[in-house]
Amino acid sequence: MQKRSRERKLLLAAFLYTLTGGIILYLDDPGLPGLGAISAACVMFAGFVVFSFTWQNRNAGFDPYIVPVINVLAGTGIIFLFRLEPAYGYRQLAWLVISMAALYCTTLLGQRYRWLGEYKYLLALGGIIALLLPVFVGVEMGGAKSWLDLRLFHWQPSEFVKLLLVLFLGSYLVENRVPWRSGGGRAYFLPGAQAWGPLLGMWLTALLVLVFQKDLGTALIYFATFLAMVYVATARWLYIFGGVFLFIAGATAAFFTVGHVHTRVAIWLNPWAEAQGAGYQIIQSLYAIKAGGLFGAGLGNGFPGFIPAVHTDFIFAAICEEIGLLGGIAVLLLFIILVYRGFKIALAARDDFAQITAAGFSALLGLQVFIIIAGVTKLLPMTGITLPYISYGGSSLVANFILAGMLLNISAEADII
Numbered sequence: 350m351q352k353r354s355r356e357r358k359l360l361l362a363a364f365l366y367t368l369t370g371g372i373i374l375y376l377d378d379p380g381l382p383g384l385g386a387i388s389a390a391c392v393m394f395a396g397f398v399v400f401s402f403t404w405q406n407r408n409a410g411f412d413p414y415i416v417p418v419i420n421v422l423a424g425t426g427i428i429f430l431f432r433l434e435p436a437y438g439y440r441q442l443a444w445l446v447i448s449m450a451a452l453y454c455t456t457l458l459g460q461r462y463r464w465l466g467e468y469k470y471l472l473a474l475g476g477i478i479a480l481l482l483p484v485f486v487g488v489e490m491g492g493a494k495s496w497l498d499l500r501l502f503h504w505q506p507s508e509f510v511k512l513l514l515v516l517f518l519g520s521y522l523v524e525n526r527v528p529w530r531s532g533g534g535r536a537y538f539l540p541g542a543q544a545w546g547p548l549l550g551m552w553l554t555a556l557l558v559l560v561f562q563k564d565l566g567t568a569l570i571y572f573a574t575f576l577a578m579v580y581v582a583t584a585r586w587l588y589i590f591g592g593v594f595l596f597i598a599g600a601t602a603a604f605f606t607v608g609h610v611h612t613r614v615a616i617w618l619n620p621w622a623e624a625q626g627a628g629y630q631i632i633q634s635l636y637a638i639k640a641g642g643l644f645g646a647g648l649g650n651g652f653p654g655f656i657p658a659v660h661t662d663f664i665f666a667a668i669c670e671e672i673g674l675l676g677g678i679a680v681l682l683l684f685i686i687l688v689y690r691g692f693k694i695a696l697a698a699r700d701d702f703a704q705i706t707a708a709g710f711s712a713l714l715g716l717q718v719f720i721i722i723a724g725v726t727k728l729l730p731m732t733g734i735t736l737p738y739i740s741y742g743g744s745s746l747v748a749n750f751i752l753a754g755m756l757l758n759i760s761a762e763a764d765i766i
Contacts, residue, residue, distance in 0.1 A: 352413040353405040357398060359417035364394035367424030370648065374432055377649040382431040382438065389427040389442045393420055396449045404456070411456070412694060412760035418687050419738050419753055423448075423746075425680065426739035429667055430660055432649055437660050437741045444743035448750035455754025462758050466520030466702050476513040479506035495567065505744040507567045511574070511713055512748060512755070518575060519706035522582040526701065565610060566724075566732025570716055572596050577712035581695070582705050617730035630657045634725050637670040638677075645673030660741040662733055665725045680739070681722070688715040691756050697763035707759045710752050 367390035375383025397416055404411055423445060431438030465472065483506060488498045496503045576592040579585075603610045612627060620628030633656045640646065653659045653667035669677040691711025698704040714737060721736050723729035735745040 352410065353401050356401050356413035356416060359414065360394060360397050360401065360420060363417050363420040363424060364390055366421060367393065367428065370424070370428035371431075373648050374428065381435045385435055385438050385442065386428050386431045389431075389438070389445065390424060392442065392446065393424060393427075393449070396446075400449075400453055400456075403453075409456070409459075409757075410761045410764050411757040412690055412765060414690050415687065415753055415756060415760070418683050418690075419750070422680070422683055422687075422738035425668065426664065426736075426741075428648070429664055429671075429739075430741055432671075433653060433660050433664075433667065440743075441741055441746070444746050447743070448746045451747050452750040452754040452757075455751050456757050458754075458758055459761065462755060463702060465516050466523070466706075469517045469520040472513045472517045476510040476517070479510050479513075482506060502743060505742070508744040508748040509751075511567075511570065512710075512751060514571060514574065515578070515706060515709035515713055518578045519702050519709055522578060522705050523701045526582050565613060565730065566720055566734035569596075569720060569732065570713065570734065573716045574709060574713045577716070578705055578709040581708040581712075582701075613730045613732075617727065620727070630663065631725075631727055631731060633657075634663050634666040635727060637666045638674075638726065641670040641673045641677075643674050645669070645671050645676055647671060661735055662721065662731065662740070663725055664740050665722055665736055668739075681718075684715070684718045684737075688718075690760075693765055694756055694760045694763050697765045698759055699762050703759045703762065707756060710756055714749070714752060 368387060371383050371386030371388075371390055373383075374386050377383070397420055400416070427438060427441060427445065430441050483495050483497055486497065488496050488503070495507050496505050572592065576589050579588045579592070600610070604614055605611070616623065616628050616631060620631045622628065624632055637651065637653060637656060641651065645651070648671050651667065651670040653670055656663045656666055659667050665677065665680070668680060688711050691707060691714065695704050695707035695711060698707055717734060717737055720729060720732055721734050721740075724731040735742045737745065737749045
C-alpha cells in the first residue's frame with residue numbers, strides 16, 4: 350500500500366512535467382505538436398495509475414520508482430518527438446500504448462518468470478533465428494541491415510534478442526556457476542571447454558552481427574552484457590580481461606576488413622575530414638550541444654533539424670541544445686537511478702537466477718545508454734543504437750518496457766524499499 354501510494358505521487362510529478370512540456374509546445378505554436386504531447390501525458394498518467402491500483406489490489410510488492418522514472422524518460426522522448434516532427438510523435442504515442450500493455454502483461458508473469466530459464470536452449474535457438482532473419486530477408490536502415498519490413502512497420506529483432514540473451518545467460522550461468530568460479534581449481538586458468546566454450550560462442554555471435562548486419566552497437570552491447578553477467582556470477586576479472594582482448598582483436602580485424610566499421614571509426618577519429626559528408630552528423634551534434642550551453646536555448650528555440658536522424662540516434666543532442674547541459678545531466682541521472690534500482694533489486698534477490706538476471710537487465714540498460722551517449726558526444730564511434738525510452742523506435746520502446754516489467758517481477762520477491 351505504501352509503495353503504491355509513493356508510486357502514484359511520483360507519477361503525478363511525472364505527469365505535471367510532461368504536461369508542462371506539452372503546454373510550452375502549444376503556447377509556442379498552437380496546433381498538433383502541443384496537443385499531441387498533452388494527450389500523451391494524459392495517456393501515460395491514466396495508464397500507469399490504473400496499473401498502480403491494479404498492482405495494489407494484487408498485493409504486488411513492485412519497486413515504486415521504476416515506473417515513474419520510465420514515465421519521465423518516455424515523456425521527455427514524446428515531447429521532443431512532437432517538437433521535432435509531429436508524425437513521429439503520434440507514431441511513438443501509438444507504440445507507447447503498445448509498450449505499456451507489454452509491460453503490464455509482463456508483470457502478470459509474477460514469480461512464473463523462472464520457467465523461462467528452464468527453456469534456455471529454446472530461447473537461444475529462437476534468438477539465433479531472429480538474428481539470422483534480417484541477414485537474408487531484412488532491409489538496411491541507418492547503415493545496418495538489422496530490420497524486417499512488415500509492411501505496416503519495421504521490426505528490429507535484435508532489440509528482443511537482447512532480452513532472450515539475458516534470460517539464457519542467467520539460467521546457463523546458474524547451472525555452470527561452480528566451474529566458472531573455480532576455473533578448474535586454478536586461479537589463473539579457464540575451466541573446461543564445456544564451461545568456457547560459450548565465451549567464444551558469444552564472441553563469434555557478436556562478430557557475426559557486426560559483419561553481416563553491420564551493426565556495431567548491437568554487437569558491442571551483446572558482448573559487454575555477457576561479460577557483465579559473467580562477472581556478477583563469478584567475480585573473476587580474468588574473464589573480463591579475456592573477453593575485452595577477444596573483442597578488441599575481433600573489432601581490429603573488422604576495422605581492416607569491413608568497410609562500414611572502418612568508416613565509423615575514421616569519422617570518430619576525425620569527423621572534420623568529411624565535414625560535408627560522413628562526418629556531418631556528429632559535427633552538427635557537437636555544435637548543438639555546445640549551442641545549448643548550461644541552460645539551453647529553450648524548448649522549440651533550437652535548431653536540431655540540422656542533425657540528420659536527430660529523432661533516433663541523436664535525440665540526446667537535441668535535448669542538450671534546447672534544455673541545456675543541466676537537462677542532459679538530469680536525463681543521465683534518471684538513467685542512473687533506473688540502473689541503480691535494477692542492481693539493488695539484484696542484490697536483494699532471493700536466488701541466483703533472479704540475481705544474475707536482474708543484474709543482466711540492469712547492465713544491458715546501462716550499457717546501451719552509455720554507448721549511445723558516448724557516440725553522440727564523440728567519446729566512442731557512433732553505433733546507431735537508440736536511447737532507451739526516449740528515441741523514436743517501436744521495437745526499442747516495447748523491448749525496454751518489457752525489460753522494466755521483468756525487473757518489477759524480480760523486485761516483488763526482493764521486497765526492497
